[in-house]
Amino acid sequence: MRVGEKDLYNKEKEEVAEAAVVTMPTKVAWDGPDDTLNPYNWPSSRKVSIAIIISLGQLVCLMTTSIVAPALPQIAKDLGLGDSETQMSFSIFILGQGFGSLLIGPLSELFGRKPVWVGCTLFFILWNSLCPVGKSKAVLIVGRFLGGAGGSCGVVLSGPIIADMYPGKDRGKSLAIATLFPYLGPAIGPIVVVVVSGMFIIHESCKPIILQYKAARLRKQGVPVAADGPSSSLLSKIVVGLSRPIQLLTTRLVIQLLALIIALAFGTYVLVLSFFARVFINQYGQSATSSSLQYIAIALGSTLSTQAGGRLMDFIYARLHDRQPEGASALPEFRVPLILLGGFLLPTGLFWLGWSAQGHVHWIMVDIGAMIFTVGDFLASQAVLAYILDEFPTHAASAGAAARMVSNILGFVFPLFAPQLYDGLGYGLGNSLLAFVWIVVALPVAVALWFSGDKIRRVGRSQQDA
Numbered sequence: 001m002r003v004g005e006k007d008l009y010n011k012e013k014e015e016v017a018e019a020a021v022v023t024m025p026t027k028v029a030w031d032g033p034d035d036t037l038n039p040y041n042w043p044s045s046r047k048v049s050i051a052i053i054i055s056l057g058q059l060v061c062l063m064t065t066s067i068v069a070p071a072l073p074q075i076a077k078d079l080g081l082g083d084s085e086t087q088m089s090f091s092i093f094i095l096g097q098g099f100g101s102l103l104i105g106p107l108s109e110l111f112g113r114k115p116v117w118v119g120c121t122l123f124f125i126l127w128n129s130l131c132p133v134g135k136s137k138a139v140l141i142v143g144r145f146l147g148g149a150g151g152s153c154g155v156v157l158s159g160p161i162i163a164d165m166y167p168g169k170d171r172g173k174s175l176a177i178a179t180l181f182p183y184l185g186p187a188i189g190p191i192v193v194v195v196v197s198g199m200f201i202i203h204e205s206c207k208p209i210i211l212q213y214k215a216a217r218l219r220k221q222g223v224p225v226a227a228d229g230p231s232s233s234l235l236s237k238i239v240v241g242l243s244r245p246i247q248l249l250t251t252r253l254v255i256q257l258l259a260l261i262i263a264l265a266f267g268t269y270v271l272v273l274s275f276f277a278r279v280f281i282n283q284y285g286q287s288a289t290s291s292s293l294q295y296i297a298i299a300l301g302s303t304l305s306t307q308a309g310g311r312l313m314d315f316i317y318a319r320l321h322d323r324q325p326e327g328a329s330a331l332p333e334f335r336v337p338l339i340l341l342g343g344f345l346l347p348t349g350l351f352w353l354g355w356s357a358q359g360h361v362h363w364i365m366v367d368i369g370a371m372i373f374t375v376g377d378f379l380a381s382q383a384v385l386a387y388i389l390d391e392f393p394t395h396a397a398s399a400g401a402a403a404r405m406v407s408n409i410l411g412f413v414f415p416l417f418a419p420q421l422y423d424g425l426g427y428g429l430g431n432s433l434l435a436f437v438w439i440v441v442a443l444p445v446a447v448a449l450w451f452s453g454d455k456i457r458r459v460g461r462s463q464q465d466a
Contacts, residue, residue: 028215037214039165039205047165050202054161057121057154064128064151065093065270072274079137083419090274091415092141096148098408101156103149105401106241112209113161113397114202117153124150156404160397163389164205168330169321171386172313175306208394244395245402251460254391254453255399257445259406261339262384264442265346265377267410268434272353272373273298274415275422279357279366283427286363297367301349301374305342309379313338313386332390333453335383339446342380347435349373354431380442387449391457 030038039047068075068090076086100120108116127147131140162175204210248255276298280291313335320334353369385400392399421430449456 028211028218030211037210039203039207039210040167042165042203046203050165050205051162053202054117054154054158057117058158059154061097061124061148061151061154064147065097065273075140079135079140081137084416085137085141087274087416087418089137089140089144091270091412093144093148093151094270094408095412096145097152097155098405098412100149100152101401101404101408102245103242104153104156105160105397105399106244107238108157108160108206108397109208109244109395110237110241112204113157113164113206114204117157117202120150120153122150124153126150152404152408156401157397159385159389159400161205163393163396164207168390169317170314171389172310172315172317172382175310175313175382175386241398244398245405248392248395248399249402249405251462252399253459254449254457255388255402257449257456258384258388259403261442261445262381262403263407263410264438265342265381265384266407267414268346268350268438269374269377270411271414271418271434272370275418276370279427280363283357283360284363294363294367294370297370298374301371302378304371305375305378306382309338309342309375309382313383330390331453332387332457333450335387335390336446336450336453338383339380339387340443340450342376342378342383343438343443343446345372345376346380347376347438349376350431350435350438353427354435355428358426358428380446 034041036042072086072090075081075089076083081089104116104120124147127143127150131143131147159175163171204213249259273295276294277291280286280294286294316337317330317334320337321330324330349369349372351369353366353373356365356369384403388399388403389396421433424430425433
């Protein structure tokens with residue numbers, strides 16, 4: 001080959017190589033560990049603002065759950081409700097949360113946290129506004145069910161949004177921020193919170209969705225973008241996403257066990273909420289207004305557990321991680337000590353609360369027992385949520401929805417038999433029965449997770465949900 005022809009040949013090769021580089025599809029990823037699009041790298045002010053907004057969203061939802069409890073006798077009189085219908089009008093809101101979570105969790109992984117949160121919040125406002133103006137038991141029950149379905153977005157998405165923004169070592173502190181306001185709801189009554197402000201403050205935090213937005217921007221700029229996995233229709237993605245919570249609940253043993261703990265904790269908590277005012281009305285002769293003030297004890301217990309418990313969780317997590325070999329990954333089982341601590345305090349509070357009321361001891365003793373119970377309940381529940389976030393980083397919303405579905409079903413059922421439980425056994429034996437059920441069922445599960453958590457987590461695990 002002549003010299004001129006050789007130079008021309010080399011030049012053509014270089015042009016072909018350059019063209020291949022230009023046209024080769026780009027795989028969308030973060031621009032290094034300090035990419036400002038990554039929620040881990042967002043400014044602290046943005047993270048805290050988002051956490052406060054979702055915390056307020058939870059406040060409104062949980063406040064709506066319990067706000068009718070002191071007024072149940074008057075509601076029953078006005079609408080002609082029987083005992084079972086009265087309890088159903090209270091707990092149907094929680095059943096709605098259970099069914100709503102099955103949709104909200106997976107949809108947030110498909111379309112993003114923000115649009116799902118905003119849409120469900122508006123849906124909640126609509127149905128919750130219709131409940132008091134319908135003046136019929138059908139509107140009340142249906143409205144509270146659908147309102148619960150929409151309002152569950154705050155509870156379902158708070159954990160995943162926090163996990164999007166904070167790494168595991170800061171999970172306790174971050175959950176403490178997200179739970180700053182919610183459990184004040186039982187004590188502070190009707191508060192107007194402008195949840196729609198979330199439209200302007202909340203940023204999308206779901207990492208796969210952020211990368212999808214980035215890919216769309218690159219395509220508009222003419223940059224070829226590599227497909228993220230096999231292509232599939234939107235309908236098939238929705239079907240797969242909506243089926244994921246049920247799939248996780250039926251195949252993953254760890255979800256089943258965690259769901260059992262959180263379900264017993266939440267069901268007992270809702271039952272206590274439903275009868276708590278009645279204790280002070282029947283046993284201590286207080287008015288409905290005065291009895292509603294006793295919910296301050298529950299609010300104090302929940303606030304203490306979520307704020308102090310979050311910092312204690314991070315402390316335990318760091319200490320256990322430091323004991324591991326250099327370079328070893330942290331384990332979800334580092335959350336179990338807090339589950340055990342809560343598991344001890346919860347039945348202690350139930351015994352204290354029940355027998356204080358049964359013996360007509362000064363009402364402050366009942367409040368102290370309620371506070372101890374609430375501290376234990378929420379310490380255990382908060383640690384279970386952190387365990388789920390650690391084990392399911394990609395599908396945290398779906399895994400959380402699977403666990404919460406069981407808890408919401410028990411939260412619906414437990415208050416239905418509250419009158420029969422306490423009328424038949426009294427407050428002392430009734431609460432003791434609940435405490436013994438917790439001791440026999442929940443505590444052994446926590447112990448099993450501590451000693452055999454790795455084996456339990458491997459049962460039913462697939463590449464998709466790992």
